[in-house]
Amino acid sequence: xxxxxxxxxxxxxxxxxxxxxxxxxxxxxxxxxxxxxxxxxxxxxxxxxxxxxxxxxxxxxxxxxxxxxxxxxxxxxxxxxxxxxxxxxxxxxxxxxxxxxxxxxxxxxxxxxxxxxxxxxxxxxxxxxxxxxxxxxxxxxxxxxxxxxxxxxxxxxxxxxxxxxxxxxxxxxxxxxxxxxxxxxxxxxxxxxxxxxxxxxxxxxxxxxxxxxxxxxxxxxxxxxxxxxxxxxxxxxxxxxxxxxxxxxxxxxx
Amino acid sequence: xxxxxxxxxxxxxxxxxxxxxxxxxxxxxxxxxxxxxxxxxxxxxxxxxxxxxxxxxxxxxxxxxxxxxxxxxxxxxxxxxxxxxxxxxxxxxxxxxxxxxxxxxxxxxxxxxxxxxxxxxxxxxxxxxxxxxxxxxxxxxxxxxxxxxxxxxxxxxxxxxxxxxxxxxxxxxxxxxxxxxxxxxxxxxxxxxxxxxxxxxxxxxxxxxxxxxxxxxxxxxxxxxxxxxxxxxxxxxxxxxxxxxxxxxxxxxxxxxxxxxxxxxxxxxxxxxxxxxxxxxxxxxxxxxxxxxxxxxxxxxxxxxxxxxxxxxxxxxxxxxxxxxxxxxxxxxxxxxxxxxxxxxxxxxxxxxxxxxxxxxxxxxxxxxxxxxxxxxxxxxxxxxxxxxxxxxxxxxxxxxxxxxxxxx
Numbered sequence: 001x002x003x004x005x006x007x008x009x010x011x012x013x014x015x016x017x018x019x020x021x022x023x024x025x026x027x028x029x030x031x032x033x034x035x036x037x038x039x040x041x042x043x044x045x046x047x048x049x050x051x052x053x054x055x056x057x058x059x060x061x062x063x064x065x066x067x068x069x070x071x072x073x074x075x076x077x078x079x080x081x082x083x084x085x086x087x088x089x090x091x092x093x094x095x096x097x098x099x100x101x102x103x104x105x106x107x108x109x110x111x112x113x114x115x116x117x118x119x120x121x122x123x124x125x126x127x128x129x130x131x132x133x134x135x136x137x138x139x140x141x142x143x144x145x146x147x148x149x150x151x152x153x154x155x156x157x158x159x160x161x162x163x164x165x166x167x168x169x170x171x172x173x174x175x176x177x178x179x180x181x182x183x184x185x186x187x188x189x190x191x192x193x194x195x196x197x198x199x200x201x202x203x204x205x206x207x208x209x210x211x212x213x214x215x216x217x218x219x220x221x222x223x224x225x226x227x228x229x230x231x232x233x234x235x236x237x238x239x240x241x242x243x244x245x246x247x248x249x250x251x252x253x254x
Numbered sequence: 255x256x257x258x259x260x261x262x263x264x265x266x267x268x269x270x271x272x273x274x275x276x277x278x279x280x281x282x283x284x285x286x287x288x289x290x291x292x293x294x295x296x297x298x299x300x301x302x303x304x305x306x307x308x309x310x311x312x313x314x315x316x317x318x319x320x321x322x323x324x325x326x327x328x329x330x331x332x333x334x335x336x337x338x339x340x341x342x343x344x345x346x347x348x349x350x351x352x353x354x355x356x357x358x359x360x361x362x363x364x365x366x367x368x369x370x371x372x373x374x375x376x377x378x379x380x381x382x383x384x385x386x387x388x389x390x391x392x393x394x395x396x397x398x399x400x401x402x403x404x405x406x407x408x409x410x411x412x413x414x415x416x417x418x419x420x421x422x423x424x425x426x427x428x429x430x431x432x433x434x435x436x437x438x439x440x441x442x443x444x445x446x447x448x449x450x451x452x453x454x455x456x457x458x459x460x461x462x463x464x465x466x467x468x469x470x471x472x473x474x475x476x477x478x479x480x481x482x483x484x485x486x487x488x489x490x491x492x493x494x495x496x497x498x499x500x501x502x503x504x505x506x507x508x509x510x511x512x513x514x515x516x517x518x519x520x521x522x523x524x525x526x527x528x529x530x531x532x533x534x535x536x537x538x539x540x541x542x543x544x545x546x547x548x549x550x551x552x553x554x555x556x557x558x559x560x561x562x563x564x565x566x567x568x569x570x571x572x573x574x575x576x577x578x579x580x581x582x583x584x585x586x587x588x589x590x591x592x593x594x595x596x597x598x599x600x601x602x603x604x605x606x607x608x609x610x611x612x613x614x615x616x617x618x619x620x621x622x623x624x625x626x627x628x629x630x631x632x633x634x635x636x637x638x639x640x641x642x643x644x645x646x647x648x649x650x651x652x653x654x655x656x657x658x659x660x661x662x663x
Contacts (some may be wrong), residue, residue: 049620052612073619082620089614093635102623102631126635143621 001062002027002189003048003151008059010047017043019214020059022250025151030177030190030203032222035211036234041193042086043214045155048191049083050076063151082149084140086156086193091127096139099127104146117142117168133160134169141172152176152190158198170202177203197226210237220247257354260361268367268374276370278557279499279528282468284371287410287440288379306434307403325384326401329409341392342425347383347414356385360416364446364474364505372412372442372470380412380442387418388425388453397426397458397648404432404439404467415445419453419481426645428458431469438466447475449483451508456484456643460655463495465523471500479508479537486641487517487529488652490659494523494554501559504533506540516545516639520659521554521584530559530589533571541570547637548577550584561591564599573603578610578636580629634660 003025010018018040025031035041047054048061050073061069068076091099100110100123114120117138128136137157144152154173161169177190192199200208200222208225210218218225218237225247229237255263275281307328325344350356367377384400404411419425433439441463449455455475463469477483483504489495504513515531533542544560562571577586590603610632618628634656641649 049616051616073616074624077620077622082622085617085620089611089617091614091617091632091635093638094631098631099618099621099623102627103621147622 001025002029002064003191004062006060006062008047008061009057010043011055011057012043012053016057017054017214018047021214021216022059023209023216025189025191026206028187028189029206030192032197032200032205032208032226033191033193033211034195034197034208034226034229034234036195039211039234040214041195041211042155044211045083045085045153045191045193048076048153049073049081077149080150081153082144082147082151083153084137084144084155084157086159088128088136088140090129092129094127095124096127096142097123100143100146103143110146113142113145117172118165134162134165137161137169138165141169141176145172145176148188150186150188152188154190154192154199156193156195158194158196166198170199173199174202174204197230200226210234212238216250218247218250255358257357260357264362264367264377268377271368271374272371272378274368274370274374276372276470276499278501278559279470280497280526282440282470282497284375284410284440288375307405324399324401325386326403327382327384327411327413328403329406329411339392339394339398341389341423342394342398343385343387343389344398345385345387347385347416350385350416360418360446360448362446364476364503365444365472369472373444373472375410376412376414376442376444376472379410380414380444383413383415383444385416385418386425386427388420388423390420391422392420393424394426395645397428397456397645400427400429402429402431402441402443403434404437404441405434406437406439409437409439410442411439412442412444415443416448417445417455417457418448419450419455421451421453423450424454426456426458426648428460428648430460430462432462433464433467437464439463440468440470442470442472445471445473447473447483449475449477449481449511451478452480453478454482454484454643456486456641458486458641458644458648458652459488460652461487461489461491461495461498463491463498465494465496465525467495469495469498469500471502473500473502475502475504475513477504477506477508477511477513477537480510481508482512482514482643484514484641484643485516485531486639486644488656489518489527489529490520490656491522491525494525495527497526499528501530501532504531504542506533506535506537506542508540509537510539511537512540513542514545514642515543516641517547517558518637518639518656519546519548519556519558520637521548521550521552521556523552523554525554527554528557528559530557530561532559532561533563535562535564535569535571536566538566539568540566543571544573545639546575546588547639548575548586548588549580549633549637550577550586551580553583555585556587558586558588559591560589560603561593562601563593564601565595567596567598569594569596569599569601571599571601573605575603575605576636577607578633579607580610580633630660
């Protein structure tokens with residue numbers, strides 16, 4: 001197992017944001033995480049990356065066989081975790097190129113990748129300053145592609161992206177997660193947070209988790225779950241109790 | 255007034271002002287510093303300089319292989335002077351003072367010798383200083399370099415520098431000032447700028463003092479019609495300093511004249527830095543901008559002053575003071591002031607003090623940047639100021655310098 005999250009409970013400033021959450025991702029697997037706004041999807045990403053405001057109260061996170069629950073962000077990244085954040089901050093005084101050069105030494109790789117994501121004109125601009133929502137997403141994915149993590153955490157890569165750029169973003173993520181140049185065990189895995197599900201058209205995923213109120217309530221094959229949820233809404237999921245095969249309901253039965 | 259009368263008057267006023275405590279900054283006892291220091295001889299080639307001096311000047315932006323003009327002073331001895339542009343004169347002050355006309359027009363005309371004990375001591379005990387004159391309509395591509403260096407123990411270094419840009423000329427000057435680590439010094443340089451009709455002067459000053467140095471430069475400029483004065487001050491004090499107080503004053507006397515004053519200050523250890531820029535605008539349609547970026551660490555204290563006073567119409571002025579406090583116990587105090595006696599002006603200011611954003615540091619950590627490096631990169635970015643009209647080569651040189659200086663934060 002590449003990532004194994006067991007019974008995780010997390011607080012931010014005394015407020016519980018994740019409750020008894022368990023989730024696992026195998027080597028080379030990509031999973032979708034869906035849920036309504038405020039259900040705790042981004043909190044999970046921040047917790048996995050070790051943001052100091054997200055305090056783990058119970059449970060554990062094991063990555064590549066190592067307990068990373070109390071590791072610093074630096075150590076987690078060194079082990080192979082990487083993230084594209086939903087709302088990355090504006091970084092005044094630092095250009096996208098300068099950061100890219102710290103991540104990847106190869107100038108040609110930077111130029112080629114930037115061009116493939118329509119970002120050439122943004123390389124010499126301050127990171128995210130004056131970027132539109134879609135431009136920020138593309139810049140995040142660009143940096144993640146340079147970083148080449150073993151597990152890519154992508155927070156809402158498809159929200160706020162227009163139709164033309166969705167193809168670029170979708171294909172870039174597809175490329176990141178299906179890197180054929182590596183051996184099976186080194187093939188990158190992915191955790192993609194989405195509430196729209198568009199990204200599932202571009203990326204082959206192994207299963208989908210549904211989150212609500214800080215918990216995973218259900219998981220199952222992507223094609224069944226995504227279509228049902230998009231048609232009927234997340235509420236339908238809470239009422240289903242996993243009676244519909246092949247989903248597995250793991251939430252509290254009310 | 256005859257020249258000898260002027261000198262006599264300056265001497266008299268200076269003697270009377272030796273006890274005058276300055277309005278800003280901590281006081282310094284002059285008697286600890288006013289002694290003779292080692293005499294050094296003028297050298298033919300900068301490469302013949304003592305090795306420790308050569309190493310140190312690299313940190314203050316002085317390029318020993320420069321194809322431009324250079325003036326170098328160690329303690330109070332002129333040790334090297336080179337003129338490369340036929341249209342730019344580089345003289346020592348001593349030589350320039352032989353010209354009575356020069357004394358009358360440019361010597362102590364912008365700064366009151368009796369302003370405080372430092373101006374008084376600079377006049378009575380200071381030695382050396384450079385005079386740079388760019389001739390009418392001449393343009394320098396590379397900056398003229400001036401380097402002022404304290405090497406001996408307990409040195410009082412107070413050169414008097416005079417820069418004159420004749421009408422229509424463009425002149426770039428870069429000055430580096432430093433002290434050797436083992437030296438104890440007081441630097442109180444006097445600098446007067448005469449920016450004449452339609453001329454442009456950019457003056458970049460880079461300081462790297464040590465922890466036992468007190469610095470009290472006194473600077474003033476007058477700008478005529480259509481003239482531009484750009485002053486860019488950088489003090490990264492990689493080794494800290496004891497105290498620094500300076501409040502350069504620019505008089506935009508001419509119509510459509512312009513001033514841009516920027517300061518980049520990093521306070522380290524227990525440095526006390528009190529620095530600002532003041533611009534008085536008397537010329538119609540003129541504009542002034544004052545920008546400061548300050549970063550405080552350790553127990554340092556930084557006061558960032560800025561003042562624009564307008565007495566002419568159609569004037570634009572803007573002050574921007576931004577401070578970054580890296581740890582508790584250090585202090586930044588910004589004092590922006592706007593003052594006008596005319597209604598038809600547009601004067602604005604913005605000031606902000608804060609810390610490095612934890613979310614941004616976290617963001618860089620998620621990209622695989624180490625914490626120390628992330629902080630350096632953010633501080634470096636914060637200190638970035640776009641200075642108009644600087645030659646690209648100098649911009650690049652400053653950038654390299656800032657890169658290495660912020661690594662130690």
